[in-house]
Amino acid sequence: MPANLPPQYIKLEEEFRRERDNHRRLELLQRMLAEIPKHKGTDHLQGELKSKISKLKSQLETAKKTGAIRHAASDHVPKEGAGQLVLFGPPNGGKSSIVGAVTNAHVEITGWPFATRKSVPGMATWENVRLQLVDTPSIAPEFTDPAIFNIIRACDVAVLVLSLGDDDLLDRCQHVVERVHEGKVRLLGLAEPDPRWPTALEKRTIVVGTGWDLDGADIRLTLLRAAAGEDVPVLPVSISRQEGLESFLRTGFGMLDLMRVYTKSPGHEPDLDDPIxxxxxxxxxxxxxxxxxxxxxxxxxxxxxxxxxxxxxGPRVPADHQLTDGDILEFHV
Ligand SMILES: Nc1nc2c(ncn2[C@@H]2O[C@H](COP(=O)(O)OP(=O)(O)OP(=O)(O)O)[C@@H](O)[C@H]2O)c(=O)[nH]1
Ligand SMILES: [Mg+2]
Incomplete structure (x- = not known):
């Protein structure tokens, strides 16, 4: 160690040894390099400092990139429309098929499991309301991307999708409900409060059974309804026959607890395509x-x-008059 290092340098070096935050460590290394007297005796030390600086910079850069990608691509789907319905469930349940049938989103529909690798949002229209549906990668004992739980946490309505063509649908349903609970989301009507996850967020839930057209679907639907109980809607759909989809979207809108109101100006008709x-x-x-x-x-x-x-x-009503879905209003100021 060269003897002629200034006291400021020694102080910075001590601080650097104690510091755990990498951003702060980088700053300290840069200040140390600036304090070092520049002569032959310190060449080696200068080289050491420069290499530490470049190593730390690249570490910070990598952390920034992976963090940003995780946040933007798989962890979060910005909301649009009247409400966000997230479809999730076991592999091959039919999540992508539903999103593909009622939105213009590009989804991967295949007969093999784990086809969907990342969440994809799409916009569906029910009557005059826009509902955002989100397709997600499957939840299975073999593999589950934990990012799915943050997506479910943020949604307005959770939609558990199962195939009515699947003999194991009850087991798969139970597995998904438990995994989601571990992921700190309690699916209302399907999971009771559990002391293991006291902070679990409660989420309004719909169960959708695809493949209503398949052999044995009605029997499996009856079994699924019996297992799910009366506190959660269990809705059958058939993608190939285009059945049940309207009812699913209607139920989804109903769960948002919203109503539609229209406005008009005196002497004009209301615009019924544009509800508030x-x-x-x-x-x-x-x-x-x-x-x-x-x-x-x-x-x-x-x-x-x-x-x-x-x-x-058109009777006159005051500001505190309570509204119902479909009311038309003409404001007088
Ligand atoms: N007959 C019939 N087949 C369906 C129906 N819905 C989905 N399928 C078929 O079921 C298979 C799986 O559908 P996907 O929509 O890819 O299922 P997924 O849940 O998105 O699957 P992963 O992304 O792999 O988790 C495909 O072969 C679909 O064509 C339906 O209502 N009727
Ligand atoms: Mg899929």
Whole structure:
């Protein structure tokens, strides 16, 4: 060790030895290099410091890249539309087939398991509402990408997809429910609270059975419904016959607990293709606020047309009037 190292350098070196954070370690190494007197006696030490710096830089670069990829590609699907429904389940259950049937997303549909390798979102339209469906890689004892649990945690509705052509569907169903619970998500209606995972997030759930057209599907559907109990909808679909898909999307929308309200201006018809979505139980004031804060503040009354009261021609209602799905409103400020 050269004798003529300045005290600042010695201090930095001590700090470097204690430091565990790699970003901070890199900064300290760079400051040490700057403090070193530049002469022949310190050549070797300078070389050592430079090589440590470049090693640490490349380590940090790799960590940054893998972290970013994990976050962007497999861990998180940005939400779009009225709500996000994530489809998950055992291999070959028919997840990709459903997403392929009701959205324009490019999905991998094959007769062999583990075809889907990453999550793929697609947009479905039910009546005048856009619902986002997310296809995911399968959950199986052989292999499960843990990223799936974060995706399920973030969704609005969890959709467990099984094949009604599969003799082992009850075992597979149970395996998926347990794995998801271990992944800290409790599928409502399928899993009871468990002290092993006290922080598990509760998620509204639908079970979909594909292959309704296959031999023995009705018997397996009955068994699946008996095993699942009455607190979770179990819906059969057939992709080849295009059956059950509308009912699945309707149930999915129902689970979002939203209602659709339309607005019109005096003397004009409402645009029934463009609903305002607000939480069920909302009132006239809530709908006004969703359009513009100022309309809500200056609102005197609204005229309302309701499906259930078609005989009434737009009676006046105040801001606290509770709305129902399909109501048409005309705001007066
Ligand atoms: N007859 C029939 N076959 C279906 C139906 N739904 C899916 N399939 C078939 O089941 C197989 C698996 O479908 P996928 O949609 O790829 O299943 P997956 O759950 O996405 O599978 P992985 O991505 O491998 O986990 C394919 O051969 C589909 O054609 C259906 O309603 N009826
Ligand atoms: Mg798939």
């Amino acid at each position: 979505l607000l939480p069920s139980g909302g009132n006239v004031g809530d709908a006004a606020r969703l359009i513009h804060k100022e309309i809500a503040e200056r609102l005197q009354y609204a005229r309302i047309w309701s499906k259930g009261k078609a005989h009434l021609d």
